[in-house]
């Protein structure tokens with residue numbers, strides 16, 4: 390029955406549309422409106438407050454890159470924290486790393502978890518891994534309470550800065566992430582689009598360069614159903630063992646990449662390195678030493 394158009398003040402004057410076959414769920418949580426619909430060509434789609442979060446067809450590009458860019462950059466990740474990520478997709482990807490012993494996740498909205506389990510079983514499969522501990526709550530408070538140097542990696546799989554995730558783009562939050570990481574630990578955050586939010590990205594880069602004394606690099610992937618067709622990530626490491634994000638030291642073993650029921654669809658070592666290559670207009674503003 391018609392089309393869904395992703396109209397938002399965050400990307401004025403443009404809107405990506407998907408043809409709706411059937412609306413499968415509409416609800417309102419404590420934090421946001423939640424909708425699921427069956428699209429004609431991208432499978433099922435999860436929408437929060439009118440913003441597309443994932444589609445079955447292209448979620449692999451985002452979940453695989455936001456997870457493997459950090460985890461393949463450090464030799465032996467053991468303890469990982471996911472902030473946000475309530476659909477479970479990042480958990481599914483973290484679980485591919487055999488060195489991982491513990492996966493904590495802090496998601497603020499339980500409705501996202503329940504809706505993902507009901508409508509996106511191939512994404513929510515991540516919650517089944519025995520190493521996962523789910524906390525429903527505010528990631529800012531969770532990190533404040535985390536003991537210093539707890540995690541090898543923190544992945545911030547957030548929505549956009551307008552809405553419940555606003556604080557996850559601010560300096561105090563990045564400081565609390567740096568404190569919760571061990572020396573040489575890494576953070577990877579959802580860092581918006583160079584076509585839409587260069588100003589937000591510049592703020593994030595400035596804050597991260599100030600807080601993370603290791604390396605700070607912006608990488609990106611293509612997601613057809615995100616506005617401008619791409620999304621970026623901020624890769625940061627604390628001081629300690631040097632992390633060279635551009636050359637992965639810890640490749641996912643081949644059999645894990647092919648493992649059923651859900652083999653990798655997007656990430657590979659070459660695209661890992663390529664993800665850090667930027668167009669001139671972005672290099673000029675973001676750069677990297």
Ligand SMILES: NCCCN[C@H]1CC[C@H](NCCCN)CC1
Nearest residue numbers: 441442443547548581582615616
């Ligand atoms: N695990 C999937 C969650 C995806 N997070 C975000 C969903 C909203 C999306 N807006 C893109 C806005 C334009 N850059 C960014 C990623």
